[in-house]
Amino acid sequence: MDFSLTEEQKLIQQTVRQFVERELMPLEHEVLRNEGRYPTGIEPERYRALQLKAKELGFWGINTPEEYGGANLGSVMTALIQMELGRTIVPFSFGGSVDNILLHYSNEKQKQEYVIPVIEGKRISCFALTEPGAGSDPSAIRTTAVKDGNHWVINGQKVFITHGNEADFAMVFAVTDREKPPQRGGVTCFLVDRAMGWTSRPIPTMGGWSPAELFFDNVRVPEDHVLGEVGQGFSLGMQWIGQGRWLIAARAVGTAERLLQMAIDYARQRVTFGKPIAERQAIQWMLADSAVEIQATKWLTLHAAWKADQKQDNRYEASLAKLYGSNMVNRVVDRALQIHGGMGYTKELPIERWYRDVRVTRIYEGTDEIQHYIIARALLKGYVHLGTWD
């Protein structure tokens, strides 16, 4: 079994690490100071300039097909890149990406109108599925779309929508046939421009994630704005959600590694009762436990990514990685803060911010409870055979 990275993987990883250290980490203080001011913590123009600088190096469309100008590096490489990007509190992503369902289910007209502008960074999308009464259980959505001539009329409300404040169009999931269960043709996905009449309101949160509430009051959408087929919405929604789970675990690895390194450095230099605290068993155990859990997450994540690259169903592995990784990073940040003592609680260091930021990873893209459910169901229904390699 070969666990080593290829030469290309190593070079890409090193390059992203340098980019993070040289271009992003110097912005950390600013990002901490600007909390709540911009969705990314830095002015949108500067954020864009960083994306364009990376684009010049070819870091663009990491998972976007080449025919759209992307680098299309595959899932393992994407995981390695996310691990590097997770090392900084600056919430940076390379440009040139597009939601998987938008890419795969759009028709030619929609590609011109939505996919290409999103890849080029000229338009911003948001994925609007969750509702006040339908989060983990998307089959409970209440937003409706009723056919009126050659338009659909959408009414309802969406909540916790990432990029919902900045987006100029939304992928909106609405019930189009009450007679059918959502999983069997009752829900449809629509591409709805903000200009068609929906509004948004930011939701203040405890961390850097700033989602929105979206309101649809008789929003009229032309019938050619259906993404995929009428009634296909539930399946599209599940595909969108599934794509990102192990990426959360990948980010968590980078964040936790940075935090652990900060804890190690601090433990070596902080002296109490005549000895560096690194020599105290209580501290050593926290460091060791963190290292074990980070390593475990790393391999869970890379395995899920590898399965995706093999075009195998990786939903079970993605849930393992997401559940373990999001809990791991919450434990590691807590230990890092504890080791730093009062310093960890101040706003001088990014630790307290991370402490607040990572909490949401146990909630979004499928809560802990949903991941447990998926894993248990796979075991109980016999989808997974323990002790086998496949």
Next chain:
Amino acid sequence: MKIFVCVKQIPDPNTVESKLDPATKRLVRTGVSLVLDPGDETTIAAAIKLRDSLGNSELTAISMGPASAQEALRRALAMGVDRAILISDSALAGSDVLGTARTLAAALKRENPDLIFCSTESTDGYTGMVPGAIAEFLGLPQLTFAREINVEGTKAVIKRVTQTGYEVVESPLPAVVTIASGSFEAIYPTMKGIMSARKKPFSQLSLSDLGLDPSQVGEAGAREQVLSIGKAEARAAGQIIKDEGNAAEIIADFLQRHQLL
């Protein structure tokens, strides 16, 4: 033009705490994360800039080191260097400045270079003597501490960093040029560079390829002897001057005594 850049793989200065082996008195290089010397990255950037401005030129990176140094050279290729040469031989272990320069010079000589770039010093050993020794072995002029370099006809012209500004220094080609640290912005490898790095010419040479005798290099050929190693003295506490009307005078005297004024 045939341009060369000498590079080195070193323990990652960002993650590795430098340790000296008390027995060999050498820097510990095994079991640690190794990278292309960050100083060399800017030297490569300078060489690429010149190559691109000249046109019709080829840039080759050359390194002496163990097989692992291949990775540092691949990185140089990913950054945009055209070709790489690794000189690797077990007899080279323990080479001092003289042995290193002799080896690099022997490999460079076969190539008839027009211009050889070196960093002023490596970020691990910091002797800063290898470039001068290479120039000596090859009988070439050496231009040092360049912050800007141009080729005008058959001359190399540099701006040489001084304490107060710069001097313009020129020499006939071929020549060895050392780059002043911090004078050029480091560049990143590009995705295209990374993906094509493996396809670029890469050659590996041994001592016999260079016609060198193992007794001239490595431990056997070393003329330097490290007699002892020790920790640098901890910095003493500063002096606090209480202003009794003459503080400025005392400070000025202090600065003058230390030739800081």
